[in-house]
Amino acid sequence: MSMINTQGIAIYLQTADATPLDLVPTAISSTDPAVITVADATGLTEGDIVLFGTTGFDELNDKFFAVGSINTTNGTFTAIGADLTDTTGTLGASPTATIYTAADQVKLCLSAIDIAADSVNEIDVSTFCEVGTMAGKKTLGTLTLTGFCDPDDVAMGELQLADTDATMRFLEIVMPGTGNGYLIGRVTLSGLSYTVPIEGAVGFTMTGTQNKKLVWRY
Amino acid sequence: MMSAYYVRQMAETWAATCTSPYYSTMNMEQDPSDEIWFTLEFDTYGYQKESFCDNWVETGSITLVFFGVAGVGWETLVQRAEQDTAIFRANKDASMKLVITGMDSPDEISAGDVPFYALSVTLDYEYRP
Numbered sequence: 001m002s003m004i005n006t007q008g009i010a011i012y013l014q015t016a017d018a019t020p021l022d023l024v025p026t027a028i029s030s031t032d033p034a035v036i037t038v039a040d041a042t043g044l045t046e047g048d049i050v051l052f053g054t055t056g057f058d059e060l061n062d063k064f065f066a067v068g069s070i071n072t073t074n075g076t077f078t079a080i081g082a083d084l085t086d087t088t089g090t091l092g093a094s095p096t097a098t099i100y101t102a103a104d105q106v107k108l109c110l111s112a113i114d115i116a117a118d119s120v121n122e123i124d125v126s127t128f129c130e131v132g133t134m135a136g137k138k139t140l141g142t143l144t145l146t147g148f149c150d151p152d153d154v155a156m157g158e159l160q161l162a163d164t165d166a167t168m169r170f171l172e173i174v175m176p177g178t179g180n181g182y183l184i185g186r187v188t189l190s191g192l193s194y195t196v197p198i199e200g201a202v203g204f205t206m207t208g209t210q211n212k213k214l215v216w217r218y
Numbered sequence: 219m220m221s222a223y224y225v226r227q228m229a230e231t232w233a234a235t236c237t238s239p240y241y242s243t244m245n246m247e248q249d250p251s252d253e254i255w256f257t258l259e260f261d262t263y264g265y266q267k268e269s270f271c272d273n274w275v276e277t278g279s280i281t282l283v284f285f286g287v288a289g290v291g292w293e294t295l296v297q298r299a300e301q302d303t304a305i306f307r308a309n310k311d312a313s314m315k316l317v318i319t320g321m322d323s324p325d326e327i328s329a330g331d332v333p334f335y336a337l338s339v340t341l342d343y344e345y346r347p
Contacts (some may be wrong), residue, residue, distance in 0.1 A: 009270045109271035147269060199319040200344065201268075201275075 008176030011108040013189075014169035016161045018104035020051075023097040028055060032083040033068055036097060041075045049100040049170055049184070050079055056092030059084055064170050064184045065217060067099070081181060081217025100170065106155045111203070112146040113173070115183075115214055141210040143171075143187060149194065149202040159206060163192035168211050181218020186211045221260035221278050225345050228316050229258055229280050232309035236302040238284065254298050256284040259338075268346075276345040280318075282306060283327070285334040292326075295337055299324050303339045316345050 027037035034057075036050075048067040052060040060082060068078035121136040150156055162169065166188060173183040191207040226244070233240035236256070241248045243257040262278030282303055286295035307318055320342035328336035 006270070011270060107271070109269040109273060111269045148273070199317060201346070 004175050004177065004180050006176070010174040010176075011110055011113065012105040012172045012174070013108055013155070013158060013162070014049075014100060014171075015104055015106050015158055016165060016167065016169075018100055020104060021099040021101070023099060025052075025055060025091065025095045025097050028057060028060070028084070028091055028095070030084045030087050032085045033078040033080055034060070034082040034084045035076050035078050037074070037076045038097065039075060041070050041077050042072050043101075044070050044077055044099060045101060046070060047174075048102070049105070049172060050077075051098040051100070051170070052079075053096040053098065054092050055089070055095040055097075057084060057087055057089035059087055059089070062212070063215075064172075064186070064212075066172070066174075066182055066184070105172070106158045108145070108147070108155050108159075109150070109153065110145050110147040112144075114144040114146075115210075116142045116144075118210075118213065141213055143208045143210060143214070145189070145204075145206040145208070147204055149204055159189065159192060159204070162189040163206065166190065171208075171214065173214070175218075179218060181216060183214045183216050185214035187214075221262045221280070222276055222345055222347065224347065225262075225276070225278070225280070225316055225343065226258075226260055228311055229260070232306050233258060233282075235309060236305045238298055238302050250285075254284065254286050254295060256282055256299075256302065259283060274347065276347075277343070278345070279340050279342050281338050281340045284337045284339075286336070288333060288335050290335075292335070295335055296324060299337045299339055303341075307341065315347060316343060318342070319344050 023038045025036045025038055029035040044067055046067055049064055050067055051064050053062060055061055065079035065082050068080040070077045118141045119139045121139060122133040123136040125132045125134050168186050168188050171185060171187045175181055187208045187210055189206055189208040193205050195203045239252050239255045241250050241255055241257050259281040262276055265274045265276050268275050284295055284299045318341050322340040324337045324339050327338050328334055
């Protein structure tokens, strides 16, 4: 068994002023990874983020993936972690692939990030005859970002914007090394707070909700 | 372990603002004739990563070692050590890379009072390059 050391991890957050590129897939292969054909793949870079919509494939719809290898001659790119080998879907009538490039992201220099899973509230349905519970309302998973304040870091400005605009953004955690993949999901950040020690570095903590659960793709 | 070059250089700049004359004893043979003088010693606990990017912090200590005349009591040197330590600590790195985070009380380090009467005061620091 091997483990992934966190040295070299990179964390990216969608910017408030992101201007994604909308592409129309003309074909999507049932392979692992899926190969997406578009009219023009120039302008794409490995590592860009793609959000698929109404593709006809449940494995892709409303999900984020990282762009893998690109073939500008054929107009194709792969989506890392998109395994369609067992799919029963077919290309829909109005498929979309929204591309977020490096210009639409900012790198976060965090000291820690904690990701908590979804939870389900239990409803007590016990009677005098027997004890029992049933599943109640699902609570979305949360995350906590921790770091140090740097006014020269553009990411600090983005976090301050995120704290007030309540806008959903994608968050990507790229694992170091080759083939270790990435965690990606959609989050809403809020609750920016600061710690000011007597001596030391000013730090911040920020909480967020996983609107779309962070998933590890590789 | 040795403190970073920046830490040593900044500390020597601050030492020059003190009342007592400062003599560097880092690879230097000194034989001051001053009744009271001091030097600096450096120690580090190493570097620690602070973020997933390339942010590191070095923690360590700067020790001010004061030397006084043997056989004339403790009051003069202790007073001077306290005064100069306060002056040293009052200096600030404008770039905020080096920050003093703590201080110990003066410690008598000489074995008796021969050939010098010596005190040391250790200051803890954080250095973020």
